[in-house]
Amino acid sequence: MIFDDLVGAIGHTPLVRLRTAPADVTVTAKLELQNQFAMKDRVARQVIREARENGVLAPGTPIIESSSGTMALGLALVGNVLGHPVHIVTDPRIDAITLAKLTALGCSVHVVEAMTSNGWQSARLERLAGLREEYPGAFWPRQYSNPQNPLAYAALAEELVADLGRIDVLVGAVGSGGSLCGTARALRRALQAADVSDPLRVIGVDATGSVLFGQPDQPGRRQSGIGNSLIPGNLDYRQIDEIHWLNDREAFVATRDLASAEGIFAGNSSGSVYQVLKHLAATVAPGTRVVGIFPDRGDRYVDTIYDDGYWQQAGLADLPVRTEPLRVEYGTEVSSWARAEVPSTPRRRLRLVFVESNTTGTGMLALSRARDLGLAPVVVTNWPGRYAGIGEADCQIIRCDTNSADTLAAAVLAQFAPDEVAGVTTTSEFYLEAAASLAESLRLPGNSPEAVSACRRKSATRQLLADAGLPQPVSVPVTRAAEVPEAVAATGLPCVVKPTADSASTGVLLCDSVEQAQEHAAKMLAITHNVREQVVPPEVLVEEFVQGPEFSVETIFVDGALQLVGITRKSVSPPPSFVELRHAFPAPLDEAASGEIEQTVRTAIKAIGLRHGACHTELRLTPAGPTIIEINARLAGGMIPELIRLAGGPDLLTQQLRAAAGMAVELPQGARNPTGVAFITSSAEGRLASLDGIEAVRHLDGVAEVRISRRPGDPVKPATDAYDRIGYVIASADSVPRLDQLLDSALEGITVRLAND
Numbered sequence: 001m002i003f004d005d006l007v008g009a010i011g012h013t014p015l016v017r018l019r020t021a022p023a024d025v026t027v028t029a030k031l032e033l034q035n036q037f038a039m040k041d042r043v044a045r046q047v048i049r050e051a052r053e054n055g056v057l058a059p060g061t062p063i064i065e066s067s068s069g070t071m072a073l074g075l076a077l078v079g080n081v082l083g084h085p086v087h088i089v090t091d092p093r094i095d096a097i098t099l100a101k102l103t104a105l106g107c108s109v110h111v112v113e114a115m116t117s118n119g120w121q122s123a124r125l126e127r128l129a130g131l132r133e134e135y136p137g138a139f140w141p142r143q144y145s146n147p148q149n150p151l152a153y154a155a156l157a158e159e160l161v162a163d164l165g166r167i168d169v170l171v172g173a174v175g176s177g178g179s180l181c182g183t184a185r186a187l188r189r190a191l192q193a194a195d196v197s198d199p200l201r202v203i204g205v206d207a208t209g210s211v212l213f214g215q216p217d218q219p220g221r222r223q224s225g226i227g228n229s230l231i232p233g234n235l236d237y238r239q240i241d242e243i244h245w246l247n248d249r250e251a252f253v254a255t256r257d258l259a260s261a262e263g264i265f266a267g268n269s270s271g272s273v274y275q276v277l278k279h280l281a282a283t284v285a286p287g288t289r290v291v292g293i294f295p296d297r298g299d300r301y302v303d304t305i306y307d308d309g310y311w312q313q314a315g316l317a318d319l320p321v322r323t324e325p326l327r328v329e330y331g332t333e334v335s336s337w338a339r340a341e342v343p344s345t346p347r348r349r350l351r352l353v354f355v356e357s358n359t360t361g362t363g364m365l366a367l368s369r370a371r372d373l374g375l376a377p378v379v380v381t382n383w384p385g386r387y388a389g390i391g392e393a394d395c396q397i398i399r400c401d402t403n404s405a406d407t408l409a410a411a412v413l414a415q416f417a418p419d420e421v422a423g424v425t426t427t428s429e430f431y432l433e434a435a436a437s438l439a440e441s442l443r444l445p446g447n448s449p450e451a452v453s454a455c456r457r458k459s460a461t462r463q464l465l466a467d468a469g470l471p472q473p474v475s476v477p478v479t480r481a482a483e484v485p486e487a488v489a490a491t492g493l494p495c496v497v498k499p500t501a502d503s504a505s506t507g508v509l510l511c512d513s514v515e516q517a518q519e520h521a522a523k524m525l526a527i528t529h530n531v532r533e534q535v536v537p538p539e540v541l542v543e544e545f546v547q548g549p550e551f552s553v554e555t556i557f558v559d560g561a562l563q564l565v566g567i568t569r570k571s572v573s574p575p576p577s578f579v580e581l582r583h584a585f586p587a588p589l590d591e592a593a594s595g596e597i598e599q600t601v602r603t604a605i606k607a608i609g610l611r612h613g614a615c616h617t618e619l620r621l622t623p624a625g626p627t628i629i630e631i632n633a634r635l636a637g638g639m640i641p642e643l644i645r646l647a648g649g650p651d652l653l654t655q656q657l658r659a660a661a662g663m664a665v666e667l668p669q670g671a672r673n674p675t676g677v678a679f680i681t682s683s684a685e686g687r688l689a690s691l692d693g694i695e696a697v698r699h700l701d702g703v704a705e706v707r708i709s710r711r712p713g714d715p716v717k718p719a720t721d722a723y724d725r726i727g728y729v730i731a732s733a734d735s736v737p738r739l740d741q742l743l744d745s746a747l748e749g750i751t752v753r754l755a756n757d
Helices: 041-053 070-082 096-104 119-134 154-164 178-193 248-262 268-283 308-314 361-372 405-415 429-441 449-456 458-467 481-491 514-525 591-608 640-646 652-660 694-698 736-748
Strands: 015-017 026-031 063-066 086-090 108-111 169-173 201-207 242-246 289-294 338-341 351-355 376-381 396-399 421-425 475-478 495-499 509-511 540-544 550-558 561-572 580-585 614-622 625-632 675-680 686-692 703-708 727-732 751-754
Touching: 015 154, 026 154, 026 268, 041 070, 063 070, 063 119, 070 086, 070 096, 086 119, 096 108, 154 178, 154 289, 169 178, 169 268, 178 201, 178 289, 201 268, 242 248, 242 268, 248 268, 268 289, 351 361, 351 429, 361 376, 361 652, 376 405, 396 405, 405 429, 421 429, 421 652, 429 449, 449 458, 449 591, 449 625, 458 475, 458 540, 458 591, 458 625, 475 481, 481 495, 481 514, 481 540, 495 514, 509 514, 514 540, 550 591, 550 640, 550 652, 561 591, 561 640, 580 640, 580 736, 591 614, 591 625, 614 652, 640 652, 640 675, 640 727, 675 736, 694 703, 703 736, 727 736
Parallel strands: 026 289, 063 086, 086 108, 169 201, 169 289, 201 242, 351 376, 351 421, 376 396
Antiparallel strands: 015 026, 242 338, 475 540, 495 509, 495 540, 550 561, 550 614, 561 580, 580 675, 614 625, 675 727, 686 751, 703 727
16 A cells, blocks of 8 residues: 555554464454554644644644653654654653654754652653743643544554454553553444444553552653553543553563564563463453554663663562462552452543633633543534634544534534533533533533523523513514614613624614614624624614613522522623623622622523523612623623632632532632722724733732733724723722722723834
């Protein structure tokens, strides 16, 4: 077969019978070492191709990774072919041959000098962090947690099934967890699809002194490509039934035996797998089909495994040796060959599926919070490139048409069994209905799609609130501009004209005349698709302009009961637009007003039919009492969840994720320290030249964060919706009046300079 380049030639490796196995047992070695460099050529190709296809890795962008061997070579190979500079962070254990290959391929190799708290691995990661600052925008494949690592082995599993059909036992070394877990997961799916009823047994091989399977860390291990001092995100314990540990001497002896007995000159990962294969060949039932994955060749180890002088220098002869594995209970400390059954759920990592995301920092932050909860985040999206930072978010990406409920469900079920998914959520207003429908189809926690739809379509919200007898603005839905005069007759002037389903105050306008209202309604009705290419309802609302201070009310369901988290004072821009410019939490309200607002919100949420997770309600406090503006089946925007957290309240983002995953929601009690946000906007239209005074504002006493979302050269204009805001300042004080003074000072200290000034 002729390939266009070496990247296309990766894989297609031979499967060879072992001569030392008895005739009535099929024991084969998958020679992944026959790739150009080694098995991880597959991972490098998968990770880089996927990042390029999804817009995460731009042409010519540098690639930075921590590796002591074969992953480095794979990245060097693929990066070289596809035109990416590659930087490899490694440690003194790197062999001269690998170093020579990396240098020949044009890699920049950075060798750390000493171990840190968690051995060489943590030392390399610390150096890598420095390189990422030196090369902003560089792509970090994150081999130990990138879901593309195990996904790369689906092709390997297909090759095994094509060659063998039925497979009874799979054996593989464990380092990052990607190869064995990825192959096992894909094999089980393939065998199930082929109606192979006998279950696959998966056996992992680890090094003594590795923490992967309940052993204490011994950073001085001499085996490469196997074992770890950290628990990698790609290690899925549910895929592994049994684990074997070998010490350095046992692994090296087995590697030499592999060369002399089978003619396979390999590294210690292959040698360790070979040792277990020999044991299985002698103990499994006749007719059993066993496959072992042999990851790497032996040329990297000529000065270690195959050098008698090195053995003497390293004191390998002092280590104990067993010819058969000692069976132990999982968690028992071992120093030589032993085996144990892996508990079914020693560290269960279920998936939390995100249907798209918002495009602010909150979206990427949610992925990080999911990992903190022990969940594996999965983003389903029609275009990953819209999300800045997703390439470093340690999440699996599934690309499909997220605007089609059927396609969305099919894409998720093609990747995971229903019991692999803990929950479904989204941080995007536009995909609340899609997330609710997907959760319902998977029988996972969530609101009913009907209730979420009623929130998204404001005319439906109005009808349900009216049926419940709740105060709200006079509201008239119109589908043609010609209907506007009659609607204005009902609402009076000025009136508010707004889309029935959008976000971030988009399209909301205060109109002083019938003509202006009619003109704006026609403009909104002409829009057929929103910014996410979703079809929008051909309807706008003409509403009474309700005056009074505006508040945001945050609630969340705990054990089925709605709990009030807090009330935020909102400040919006002067008419005709309604852009949120400042928030303060907790709102300075007396007990009577707070109680009246809470009761109104509880009644409204019940009327809508929401019953799960966080709810965000906006209202105005009129002389007649609280009047509902809108209800959302999501967290508040405008950094309100962050204000609540910094004020001493719950981390609502984390609690919403816990709710989505069916975990208990936790709401700490206690005093709240006044905290607020002020948004930075431009007073004129042009291109941003600079923002002066940012560093001085960051050092103001009480300022917690200053975040800028625009760069020099970006277009800016006076804010007509939330997308026009340039950044924000978050601060805390001992009272709301002092908080307002501090935020005023912060905004006064920042000068927005335009290129045409």
